[in-house]
Amino acid sequence: MTKDLGPAGRPAARPPMRDALAAAASSLFDERGFEQTTIDDIVALAGVGRRSFFRYFPSKESVVFPDHDGCLAEMNAFLADGAGDAEDPVDRVCDAARLVLRMYAADPVFSVRRYRLTREVPALRSHELSVVRRYERALAAYLRARWAARSDGRLRADVVAAAVVAAHNHALRSWLRSGAETEPEAAVDEALRYVARTWGERAPQPSAEEAGPEPEPDAGADEVVVMIAKRGTPMWRVVRDVQAAVESD
Numbered sequence: 001m002t003k004d005l006g007p008a009g010r011p012a013a014r015p016p017m018r019d020a021l022a023a024a025a026s027s028l029f030d031e032r033g034f035e036q037t038t039i040d041d042i043v044a045l046a047g048v049g050r051r052s053f054f055r056y057f058p059s060k061e062s063v064v065f066p067d068h069d070g071c072l073a074e075m076n077a078f079l080a081d082g083a084g085d086a087e088d089p090v091d092r093v094c095d096a097a098r099l100v101l102r103m104y105a106a107d108p109v110f111s112v113r114r115y116r117l118t119r120e121v122p123a124l125r126s127h128e129l130s131v132v133r134r135y136e137r138a139l140a141a142y143l144r145a146r147w148a149a150r151s152d153g154r155l156r157a158d159v160v161a162a163a164v165v166a167a168h169n170h171a172l173r174s175w176l177r178s179g180a181e182t183e184p185e186a187a188v189d190e191a192l193r194y195v196a197r198t199w200g201e202r203a204p205q206p207s208a209e210e211a212g213p214e215p216e217p218d219a220g221a222d223e224v225v226v227m228i229a230k231r232g233t234p235m236w237r238v239v240r241d242v243q244a245a246v247e248s249d
Helices: 016-032 039-046 050-056 068-080 082-086 089-106 108-120 122-146 153-177 185-199 235-247
Strands: none
Touching: 016 039, 016 050, 016 108, 039 050, 068 082, 068 089, 068 122, 089 108, 089 122, 089 153, 089 185, 108 122, 108 153, 122 153, 153 185
16 A cells, blocks of 8 residues: 655655544454454444545554554655665664654554454464565665675675564564563664674674684694505594504604
């Protein structure tokens, strides 16, 4: 579904009818359960016609995720902003992932309710995974463009995009499982810093103290042992004689 963009390429505010449908659906799902709620029930509670529902949502599953289209559009606009080209690409995609966190944190009650619902309904879990995959593809596309000159650019982009999504979701889901009782930003920041330290182009190198002393060179490392044996000599005997020659030094 295409979402209209407002000034500066940011998603326009959701129409009130879209909000009304999402709120009605959330209330009914919480009261009756997902399977027991029909689209007719949702439009009746929202006070709109059935055609209005399909103007905004292609399915009952999609009404559980009313804010992801807008967030994905915001992420794409953020990544397309040339002002970020001076940044480490990994830092940039980590900042892009924080836009998703901001969306969830804006309405923690709805976010927790949705999280619990997706754990109970397999169809919603599948839909959620498809949404997550869209974010991952957006991050990977940006990284591929930034690393186009690298021989491993495509592989690195896919790996880092997956790592960013995994780290973000690890912290986000821990917050949702707790009932959103704390602020999620610190946990998500810590998870994303882990990705930046591992994959960032300007990741800090260990100091001399952290790296430890240089290992002492092995005096015998460059020695060469030449062994002459008759054709057909058993390998075990060759190995035995080589070992004896080395140990006799």
